[in-house]
């Protein structure tokens with residue numbers, strides 16, 4: 010592969026070498042078995058899509074059945090899942106990519122079909138206004154501590170399964186974000202109200218995951234993904250999330266990942282003329298910043314040089330697993346050209362999302 014961009018070169022992350030800075034963005038392919046075990050389709054999807062990236066982030070593995078975001082999600086909620094996860098990690102690593110498992114709790118953004126009957130839970134009983142969701146039960150303080158334990162246990166299983174790291178899913182309106190947002194967190198105890206109280210749960214999760222990650226015998230990456238802000242009036246503000254990013258930066262995290270619709274997006278709250286990406290880059294300093302959202306081709310990659318360290322690519326890589334090397338052929342050609350290798354077959358379920 011020609012090396013025109015800084016992302017083409019090997020990168021180092023928490024003592025781990027990556028062959029380049031392109032990452033398969035976390036994607037729920039909804040192809041796991043009903044029990045949450047890794048399926049052949051999961052392995053097939055990642056075998057094809059890990060061929061050229063530095064990191065392949067497996068999307069939304071739930072830490073407890075009540076935290077499953079959709080049917081067909083991968084489970085990391087019990088020890089029986091370790092052998093399937095091991096097979097998936099080995100498949101990804103066999104293609105030369107680092108295998109990262111994104112770990113999630115859906116909170117209120119799910120329903121009892123997706124959770125296989127487990128209760129839907131949330132910081133407060135505030136039902137989501139979109140999606141197929143059930144009315145959530147308010148978590149007790151004991152339950153909150155149990156979920157922290159579940160994130161820790163999930164990390165331990167990811168280590169045992171041979172993954173190179175985990176990404177804490179604090180984005181896309183799932184449980185960690187629900188604790189941050191004044192719209193979904195109406196608690197009056199130590200987990201709600203002030204910003205200092207709303208950051209408590211996400212920070213406890215991050216600290217537990219980092220503590221457990223010390224058990225790994227080899228370098229093990231811990232990333233954190235967040236959505237920069239909520240667009241609803243009185244929703245989670247970018248200021249609050251910048252404060253969270255600052256607190257996370259003080260931990261020994263490996264990277265912070267921004268889940269965006271457009272990598273150039275501006276803050277909804279017009280606090281400055283800086284882009285969202287630039288604001289977070291300013292706060293995290295030397296902590297590697299991963300950026301996602303509408304990265305399509307060479308022009309985008311060029312723009313991101315110097316203001317992002319890792320690029321998470323979703324739809325373009327779904328369409329074309331050879332996207333990183335095709336970047337260098339894209340001048341004068343369609344940037345989302347679909348390779349022949351890809352057309353050999355992709356789990357059909359992915360088309361539901363395109």
Ligand SMILES: Cc1cc2nc3c(=O)[nH]c(=O)nc-3n(C[C@H](O)[C@H](O)[C@H](O)COP(=O)(O)O)c2cc1C
Pocket residue numbers: 034035036037038068069111178180181234268269270301302303304321322323324325362
């Ligand atoms: C089919 C599909 C599934 C996704 N699943 C997840 C997920 O499990 N976890 C997550 O953090 N983001 C998920 N996303 C968001 C992507 O990681 C990414 O941020 C988004 O697609 C924007 O990047 P893109 O414009 O390159 O596609 C999903 C996106 C798609 C299209």
